[in-house]
Amino acid sequence: MTGSNKPDRHIAEMGIQFRRVVIIGVGLIGGSLGLLLKRKALAQSVVGVGRRFDNLELAVKMGAIDSYELVPQQAVTQADLVILATPVETYAAHLQAWGQSLPARSIVSDVGSVKGALVEQAEALLPDEVYFVGAHPIAGREKSGVAYASSDLFHGARCIITPTSKTNPHALMRVRQLWEAAGSVVTMMDPFDHDWILGAVSHLPHLAAFALMSTLQDLQESMPPRALNLFEYSGGGLRDTTRIAASSPEMWRDICLANRERLVPMIDAYVHRLEQLKECLQHVDGDTLHDLIHRAKVLREQLP
Numbered sequence: 063m064t065g066s067n068k069p070d071r072h073i074a075e076m077g078i079q080f081r082r083v084v085i086i087g088v089g090l091i092g093g094s095l096g097l098l099l100k101r102k103a104l105a106q107s108v109v110g111v112g113r114r115f116d117n118l119e120l121a122v123k124m125g126a127i128d129s130y131e132l133v134p135q136q137a138v139t140q141a142d143l144v145i146l147a148t149p150v151e152t153y154a155a156h157l158q159a160w161g162q163s164l165p166a167r168s169i170v171s172d173v174g175s176v177k178g179a180l181v182e183q184a185e186a187l188l189p190d191e192v193y194f195v196g197a198h199p200i201a202g203r204e205k206s207g208v209a210y211a212s213s214d215l216f217h218g219a220r221c222i223i224t225p226t227s228k229t230n231p232h233a234l235m236r237v238r239q240l241w242e243a244a245g246s247v248v249t250m251m252d253p254f255d256h257d258w259i260l261g262a263v264s265h266l267p268h269l270a271a272f273a274l275m276s277t278l279q280d281l282q283e284s285m286p287p288r289a290l291n292l293f294e295y296s297g298g299g300l301r302d303t304t305r306i307a308a309s310s311p312e313m314w315r316d317i318c319l320a321n322r323e324r325l326v327p328m329i330d331a332y333v334h335r336l337e338q339l340k341e342c343l344q345h346v347d348g349d350t351l352h353d354l355i356h357r358a359k360v361l362r363e364q365l366p
Contacts, residue, residue, distance in 0.1 A: 080105045080236075084141040086134055086156060088112050088121045090203060091173045092147030093211030096126035098244050101213045109137050121208045135160045138168075143236075146172035149316040153180055157187040166191040169233045173199055175260060176320040177224045177253035185228050193233035196224035196253055198260070199246060206310045217245035222260075224253040261324040266332060268314055269325065271307035 083099055085092045088110040099105040110127035111134045112118050118130035131137035138144055138160050146153055153172065164170070170188060174180065174196075181196040188194055201219035203210055221241040225234050241248050251259075278300075282292045318325060335354075342351035 079103065080143045082107045082109065082141045083143045083145065084109045084111060084134075084137045085127065085145045085147055086111045087147035088118060088127060088130070088208050089147060090206050090208065090210050091199065091201070091215075092145065093121055093124070093126040093208035094201075094213060094215040095145060095147070095173070095244075096121065097124070097211055097213035098216065100125055100128075102243055104240065104243060105143075109141075111137050117208055121211075124208065124211065126208060126211055135163050139163050140165065142168050143240075144168065144170045146170065146174070149313055150174040150176045150180055150320050151316040154183055154187065157184055161188045161192065164189070164192045167193070169193050169195060169236060171195045171197050171237050173197060175264065175317045176257055178257040178321075180320065181224055181226060181253040185226065193230040195229060195233050195237040197237055197241060198222045198224070198256065199241065199244070200260075200264075201246075202309075205308075206313070214245075216241070219246055220249060221246035222249050222251050222256055224251055224256050226253065257321050258324050261321050261328055265318055265321055265325055266328045268306050268309060269318065269329065270332065271304045272314075275304050275307045 080099075083096075083105040085096055085108065088096065092110070096108045096110065099108050107129075108127045110118050110121050110130040111132070112121075112130065113132070115132070118127070118132075121127045122130065134156065141164065144164065146156060148156065150172075153174070157170070161170075166189075170184065170192060171194070172184075175198055177196050177198065181194070184194045184196070199216050199219060199221040201216050201221075203215075221244070223234070223238055223241070238248055278292055282289075285292075338354060339351070341347070342354065
């Protein structure tokens, strides 16, 4: 990171620095946020919390955190910002364990891909004088872990912040300024709207990629023993279509389960479209097949 550790003078002059930031879960996203906080001098101290000693040691060596704790309660008592960067299913247990230990007027935020009921739950579990602001930076890589962290991960990426009627305006402003300092394009959105939209454009495509890879494996196993390995003949089309299938199983299990109420009907809609394609083949209906493919092509070309 030669040349990238100099504080951003404009950001520093904005006065949005945090005195003590605690990142719960120092993986790809948490580690990248720590690197950003350090590079732009947005925090006097960044403390990491995790379960694996070797991972936390690596985070210190990389400069993503200044120090670490294995017990969250010991880390958060003096924090003015806590970032939840653990799987979304762990939020409630974390907040129940250390929420009451937070100082008054501190802020808790997150980086999770599901909001909705989780935001309501976080607001209910925290003391009245502690403020929760949901956030979702839409940035990542197929590789997980702090070893792949980068302070530039969020630059140019969208970050959705999900305030509610209970959100403290000053806390909301500070979290927004943090993500703007990261170079993110910040959007405000209702937490439940977030889950419907991200379910459609992110969670459903991941499930489709997982299913496609499993289908190919099933086809491979059904081939005669003398058949060659299907995957040895894959080209760019398969790699492009299934790139996200290499994502973290643990993370995506939790995301999909947390957003299951929206995903189940979306899967039905996707299966319906596959059935349409199947019917075109069964009935040798080239005209309808052409129209479906052409429609998909036009839509794909309209993606940003």
